[in-house]
Structure formats: C-alpha cells, structure tokens
Amino acid sequence: MLGDQAGKPAGPDAGKDRRAVRRAATRDEILRAAWSLARAEGLAALSMRDLAAAVGMRAPSLYQYFDSKLEIYDAMFGQGMVEALAVVEGGIDGRHGREALRESARALLLFTTNDPVRNQLLFQRTIPGFEPSPDSYAPAVALSARVASLIAELGTSDAAQAMDLWTAVISGLSNQQLANEPGGDRWIRLFDRAVDMYFAALDSPMSKKKKGS
C-alpha cells in the first residue's frame, strides 16, 4: 500500500526529499491513528498490531518508522506538549500579570480536561516504562519556564515557592476534575475560587515583598 515513488524527473536529491516527506507523512498518519486508538481503547491498551492494522500495515512495519512502542508514546508526548505550550500562550494573549496567569491556567485546564487520555500521557506517569526523551520534554520545560516568568512578573517575595504553590493548585484542580466528572464544567467555578484564593495568599503579609511593587 505504501509503495515508494520512482518518478524523479529532476536532480539526484529530489528522490531523497520526496522520500523524507513521504516518511514524515506516514509517521504522522501512524501517530494520528495512535491517538485515535488510545482514546477509544485506553492509552495503555494501545497495541502495535492494532495500530498497524489501523494504518493498513502489519506490526513489524511500524518499526520502520518508530524504534519501539515507547518511542511512539514519546512522539505523542512531544506533540501534546507542543499543543499545550501553544494553548498556554493563547491564554496569555497579550495579557499581563495576574490575568495572564489566570487565563493561561484556565486555557490549560480546559485543554487537559477535554482529553483525559492526553492528560494521562502528558501529566501523569502512567505508562510503565515510558519516560519522555529530552527532545520531547523540551516543550514541557518551555511551558514550565513560561509560567515561571508569569509568576516572576508578580513580584512575590519567594517566586520559587509561589511557583510550586501555583502548579500544585492547578494540578490539583485537574486531578479533581478528571477524577470526579470528566467533561463537566463544575470545575470552572472551583477554578476561579482557587485562583482568587491563590492571589489573596500573595497579598498576605507573609509573602508580600518588603516594598510595594
């Protein structure tokens, strides 16, 4: 089905390019099918044979595109994290200070709760042997750094602790939402309440900067 293409009218590198493009397209098709299967059957239930069948191959052929099943998870992780980073940037969208923090978190929470399987892969450690590669983890680092920069803007006395507290609150909300009513929207009120709580804590004497910022 996925035959190669011999028709290369031009230079000696034309075939190479075409081949690379085709390869990337097939990889993408595999990943798309992997997401679809994972959402339907569960992330851990993803099997190489089923995945291969979904793209019209047999299992061993997948190893032409990915070295192992874990590398498929890794590629999915990388894709998801790139999306998550974009979602956070979209939530910021020119805002500054506390509103930037609030809306970026709201966007991220909407993103994660919209797709439990994706959330499981990105933010829980549920696949037995899986650990993201440095390449795939890079957008996760960027995401964390972006949030940290928003926290730094606020001028709190202990930015590191403020960051820890923020991520704890947001991840706790995500847990809560996914455990109780995946897909529901009761969490939105809880979210605003939690963010208010957090900002109020920043204003408390214990964490205020010596001088007003």
Add this chain to the structure above:
Amino acid sequence: MLGDQAGKPAGPDAGKDRRAVRRAATRDEILRAAWSLARAEGLAALSMRDLAAAVGMRAPSLYQYFDSKLEIYDAMFGQGMVEALAVVEGGIDGRHGREALRESARALLLFTTNDPVRNQLLFQRTIPGFEPSPDSYAPAVALSARVASLIAELGTSDAAQAMDLWTAVISGLSNQQLANEPGGDRWIRLFDRAVDMYFAALDSPMSKKKKGS
C-alpha cells in the same frame, strides 16, 4: 470476608477452620510479597510468575488464592486504604476544627509520599484494567467522609465547594512532591503555606457565613 475462625478444637468443622486460617495466612504472605515486588520493580511490572516464585510457588497456584492479578491489586488497594484511613484518624487524634484538618492532611501526605508505589495504587489510576471493588473502596469512601465531616465543622458557607478545594490543594501537593523530589521534605514548608492559604480563603468575605460561627 476473610474466613472466620473460632477456637473450637473438637467438632467436624475443626479441619475447615484450620484450612481457612492457613488460607488466609497464605493470602497475606502473597500480598506481602506483592508489595515488596511492586516497590522493587514497579507496580505495573508485578508478574504472577515472579510473585509466585517469591512465595515458593508456580504461577498457577496463585489462582487458588486470588481469581486474577487484578484481584491481587484490589486486595492491596483495600489494605492501603485501610491504612490511609487509620493514618488520617491518627492525624486528627482528638484535635478539632482547622488543626484537625491540617494535621490529618499532613499525616496523609507523609503517608503517601513515603511510598510512591502505594500512592500510585491508591490515588492515581495507573493500572490498566484495575478498578477497586466496592469492598476495597469502602475505606476510601470512609476516608472521604471523615474529611468532609472535618470541613463541615468549620462552618463555611459552601461546604461542598470547600471540600473540593481542600482535596484539590492536598492532592496537588501530593503530585508536586512525588513529581519533583520523592522522599524530600521541602514540601512541608509548601504544605503549611498552602494550608494557611486555604484557611485565609475561608475567612475571606466571599466564603464567610452570614453570621460569625
């Protein structure tokens, strides 16, 4: 559930009792080995063959004591939840109001972060097909109800939301701790800060009861 045994030396049921006792003891030995293996190799890496070897059996013999591997996870879950409930009660220990809430949560957090594998089984959903049985889940319900009763004592205007917020914060702290530095103790300061933040939010006008409580 686990066979009863009264000390009656004579009658025709004496043999039955002895057998039940032996059976329960073997079950317990299997579970102890299961915890040990899970802590050493990972919860998902637990295999029936290895587990059987650890108690001097072959794999099929385990099915005399547990119907399936998932039932072993279920028994472990039940054990862990009973312990967790006891830990929370120990944290309360005659205290009342906010201090009872704070110390019970501190005890629970210490409990969970002390054993990542146990935390994974009890509070994350990481084993593919596993869902706790009603029997094993009962102590989890009791734990939740106990915390809810502590929240109710505080006299907040919206106890349900206060409960959601509390569990979100505590579970977020647990995430944070296990993701960043399992076994570390930096989280203790973060914990106290988070609890202060939560109590301050209860005192804010938005959530205060109409009259002082």
Add this chain to the structure above:
DNA sequence: GTCTATACATCGATAGAC
C-alpha cells in the same frame, strides 16, 4: 527502502494429572 512472514520470550490464565 518498505513491508511481510516468521519466530521468540514473556505475559495472564486455564485444564487436568497427581
């Protein structure tokens, strides 16, 4: 180069002998 057939080790689980 791409894909397939085949094979292997390991998994949870079952059947039946002793």
Add this chain to the structure above:
DNA sequence: GTCTATCGATGTATAGAC
C-alpha cells in the same frame, strides 16, 4: 493444593520478498 503443559496475546527482532 500444587504441579506440568498449554493457550492466546503481547512487544519485538530478524530474514527475505518485491
């Protein structure tokens, strides 16, 4: 009650067809 033997499924390695 425990064993051996075995089943079907898994991830994956390799040899070879086209």
